[in-house]
Amino acid sequence: MRWSALAGVVAVALLLWASVRLWAAPDVIQPIQFPHKTHIEQNLQCTSCHERAEKDAVAGRPPTALCLTCHSGGDGTAEIKKISAYENGGEIPWRRVWRLPAHVFFPHRTHVVVAKLQCQTCHGPMETLTRPPARPLKTLAMDDCIRCHEKAAAKSAGNAAVPAAVSGARPLSTDCNACHR
Ligand code: HEC
Ligand code: HEC
Numbered sequence: 001m002r003w004s005a006l007a008g009v010v011a012v013a014l015l016l017w018a019s020v021r022l023w024a025a026p027d028v029i030q031p032i033q034f035p036h037k038t039h040i041e042q043n044l045q046c047t048s049c050h051e052r053a054e055k056d057a058v059a060g061r062p063p064t065a066l067c068l069t070c071h072s073g074g075d076g077t078a079e080i081k082k083i084s085a086y087e088n089g090g091e092i093p094w095r096r097v098w099r100l101p102a103h104v105f106f107p108h109r110t111h112v113v114v115a116k117l118q119c120q121t122c123h124g125p126m127e128t129l130t131r132p133p134a135r136p137l138k139t140l141a142m143d144d145c146i147r148c149h150e151k152a153a154a155k156s157a158g159n160a161a162v163p164a165a166v167s168g169a170r171p172l173s174t175d176c177n178a179c180h181r
């Protein structure tokens, strides 16, 4: 009886510790208060700035030179003026917000170009943000990745036009090495 009560106390303490750690995950603070919303309203596509997403595993961040095509000459608000500090070739030191553990491989190109998924499926409504996200709007656990891969495999079963990765030659829902490298 006493032991099980002790076990209960330990379990509650562990749970509390875990949730406090989760809440205490430090907010990401970016060097410039970049608003996604304002820029999407300028009719920019996500891939106008994150163009590597269509070519590469990583999506990347836009080069300072791209910001300067619209924000040169030092005009604008205090936040816009901060861009000129990087005018002579330096890149703005943006910090990463979304990050999987190092043992997981995630290719953007396959998901954006081949699977034709919207960025929002995994990143949430970035186009509504008036300041940089301090933490991911949405995250993917291993189960989320595998659930979508299973759905894609089921949909494409028997369809010769669908790439082998989905149709089962290399089942993405069960082959650990597809994602863990
Ligand atoms: C004018 C250029 C521009 C456009 C257009 C743009 N972004 Fe961004 N994006 C940035 C910059 C700069 C950052 C880094 C600052 C920040 O987090 O807000 C960023 C950061 C991000 C991040 C966080 C990356 C990380 O570090 O983990 C995601 C996700 C993202 N953008 C998705 C999108 C999506 C989805 C769209 C389209 C709805 C989009 N972006 C349109 C410039 C842009
Ligand atoms: C296609 C043109 C264009 C590009 C490219 C662009 N911007 Fe903008 N940006 C605008 C416009 C237009 C506004 C809204 C009007 C304004 O405040 O000047 C704006 C607003 C902003 C603001 C908000 C200012 C405030 O205080 O409300 C920031 C910060 C900013 N841009 C930073 C950036 C950064 C950093 C980049 C590069 C990653 C970038 N912009 C790329 C056109 C652009």
Ligand code: HEC
Pocket: 046, 047, 050, 053, 057, 058, 059, 060, 061, 096, 097, 098, 099, 100, 101, 104, 105, 106, 108, 111, 112, 117, 118, 119, 120, 121, 122, 123, 140
């Ligand atoms: C199927 C889910 C999914 C889709 C679709 C997706 N992303 Fe991502 N994105 C991720 C994951 C997962 C990470 C973290 C990757 C890592 O840590 O290796 C990430 C990271 C990022 C990053 C920061 C790291 C980097 O690669 O530069 C940016 C920026 C980004 N995504 C932008 C985009 C944009 C823009 C689109 C649409 C063109 C998009 N993503 C579509 C899941 C997705």
Ligand code: HEC
Pocket: 100, 101, 104, 140, 141, 142, 143, 145, 146, 149, 172, 173, 174, 175, 176, 177, 178, 179, 180
């Ligand atoms: C579709 C991609 C995918 C496949 C397939 C996959 N994983 Fe994962 N796995 C992930 C992602 C993403 C994470 C990190 C997020 C998380 O922990 O949920 C992860 C995390 C893990 C972790 C946790 C490691 C840690 O840092 O805590 C283990 C263990 C693991 N995977 C084992 C496996 C095994 C064994 C298989 C094969 C049966 C497998 N995975 C198949 C995507 C995948």
Ligand code: HEC
Pocket: 104, 105, 106, 107, 110, 111, 114, 115, 117, 121, 122, 140, 141, 144, 145, 146, 148, 149, 152, 162, 163, 165, 166, 172, 178, 179
């Ligand atoms: C909403 C659906 C969806 C989600 C969520 C998703 N994927 Fe995928 N993924 C796909 C589809 C569809 C393909 C197959 C594309 C093709 O080859 O036709 C794919 C392919 C892949 C491939 C094989 C790429 C190649 O070129 O061989 C890897 C690796 C992968 N995904 C990893 C991940 C990881 C890791 C996550 C979670 C962080 C994830 N995916 C989340 C739909 C998804």
